[in-house]
Amino acid sequence: MSKYTDPSKELLKHIGGKENIAAVTHCVTRMRFVLNDPSKADVKSIESIGLVKGTFTQAGQFQVIIGNEVSSFYNEFEKIAGVEGASKEEAKIAAKKNQNWLQRMMGHLAEIFTPLIPALVVGGLILGFRNIIGDIKLLDDGTKTIIEVSQFWAGVHSFLWLIGEAIFHFLPVGITWSVAKKMGASQILGIVLGITLVSPQLLNAYAVAGAKEIPTWDFGFAHIKMIGYQAQVIPAILAGLTLGFLETRLRKVVPNSISMIVVPFFALVPAVLIAHTILGPIGWQIGSGISHVVYSSLTSSFGWLFAAIFGFAYAPLVITGLHHMTNAIDLQLMSELGGTNLWPMIALSNIAQGSAVLAMIFINRKNEEEKQVSIPATISCYLGVTEPAMFGINLKYGFPFLAAMIGSMVAGVVSVASGVMANSIGVGGLPGILSIQAKHMAMFGVCMIIAIVVPFLLTNIFAKTGMNKFSLKK
Structure with missing residues (x-):
């Protein structure tokens, strides 16, 4: 009998038994259950199990935080429960029955953008580095940039744009590929569709405003109009959805004997035509409207109020999954304005959540068992992954979560009031400063200090004034 046997038996009992498990899988630190009846799970009893470090429900899945031992625990649980593990994709499909329409929509949006995030992070770091060596006058008593005095760094600056351009200008290719993959369409057709949106034949999207004459197909x-959609998000999403819809429907009606010829042709050609005649122009207008509303809200005389609301509410949005919609808004802001003033607040929210956990480490410094959760959670939060901190510690106690929300709000207001802009989406948390435009890095550093100090102090104050009885997690 292993050390996981008894905890596995307890978990099975308190989760509602084998008959309540529709699907189960695991990730790096968590068991992920899709339950037939989520109300049968006894959360308090589950969290009292020795190896369990917390629970939460997200995207229709009941998740039990185990830690680095999750793989071994999962294997033992699988034997004890007599259930076969599901793949992550199967678990997602099963979980959708526990989601409302908004959660499903946000889930679809997340699945489109999640595969693109590594490239976007790299692109953000590259743009930030290029700004430092190419825009800030650091040499010769503040009169010259690094690339003006060094041919080597001038070459690096030029070379790195090769990657930056590939990521951001040709972003529609990644989006249409991801949408095609998500919908079960041919991924290569998604790539081809994306290329037709950014082809060198077309007038570059950035040149449209100043063009005397727009070329056309006659x-x-x-x-x-032969207009490109470089860096455009919504036109690419709409085009990808059209391709996916046409291909998956055609497969159902076209005989297998001719499907290899008929389906790709009658899916791709109409999708490209519809994208350039209807969806592209409409998507461009929608995207421009969204970016205008967000940017105007953040730069108006009431920008501080928008920043306060967003900074305070972002962490709760993460719990619901609604935060995924900010990726599309950030990307649209980048294409319209050359940067985003929304993303810096997201990075600050991550830092604030980590700082609240840091305060709990100080408050419960004698609790060795909790440190197994809180210390790794703080580190991951400062590096941009907030879930372990929020679900493992902050929501468990409640008042640290509130302290982090307030700290995020204050830091967000200062960030927006100071006009801080990021080049792009980047690594959340402390490394986020590398994605900030060079001229705003110093001010963002001040905002980071606020996001560290305010939640830390408030968490300690709340703990000493009776708010430690307040919990958001029932």
């Missing part, structure tokens, strides 16, 4: 009875 069909005699109709003209179609």
Whole structure:
């Protein structure tokens, strides 16, 4: 009998038994259950199990935090429960029955953008580094930039744009690929569709505003504008959805004997035509409208109020999964304005949550068992991954979560009031400063200090004034 046997038996009992498990899998630190009846799970009893470090429900899945031992625990639980583990994809599908329409929509959006995040993070770091060596006058008594005095760094600056351009200007290719993959369409057709949106044949999206004449395809009875959609998000999403819809529907009606010829042709050609005649222009207008509203809200005389609301509410949005919509808004702001003033607040929210856990480490410094959760949670939070901190510690006690929300709000207001802009989405938390535009790095550093100090102090104050009885997690 291993050390996981008894905890596995307890978990099975308190989760509602084998018959209550629709699917189960695990990730790096958590068991992920899809339950037939989530109300049968006895959360308090589960969290009292020795190896369990916390629980939470997200995206229709009941998740039990185990830690680094999760793989061994999972294997023992699988034997004890007599259930076969599901793949992560199968678990996601099963979990959708526990989600409302908004949660499902946000889940779809997350699945589109999640595969793109590594590239976007790299792109953000590259743009930040290029700004430092190419825009800040650091040499010759503040009169010259690094690339003006060094041919080597001038070459590096030019070379890195090769990657930056590939990531951001050709972003629609990644989006249409991801949408095609998500919908079960041919991924190569998604890539081809994306390329048709950014082809060198087309007038570059960044040149449209200043163009004296826009070239067109002349069909005699109709003209179609040859406009590219470099860095555009919504046109690419709409085009990808159209391709996915056409291909998956055609597969159902076209005989297998000719499907290899008929389906790709009658899916791709109409999708490209619809993208350039209808969806592209409409998507461009929608995207421009969204970015205008967000940017105007953040730069208006009431920008501080928008920042306060967003900074305070972002962490709760993470719990619901609604935070995924900010990726599309950030990318749209980047394409329209050359940067985003929304993303810095997200990085500050991550820092604030980590600082609240840091305060709990100080408050409960004699609790060795809790340190197994709180210390790794703080580190991961400062590096941009907030879930272990929020679900393992802050929501468990409640008042640290509130302290972090207030700290995020204050830091967000200062960030927006100071006009801080990021080049792009980047690594959340402390490394986020590398994605901030060079001229705003110093001010963002001040905001980071606020996001560290305010939650730490408030968490300690709340703990000493009776708010430690307040819990958001029932």
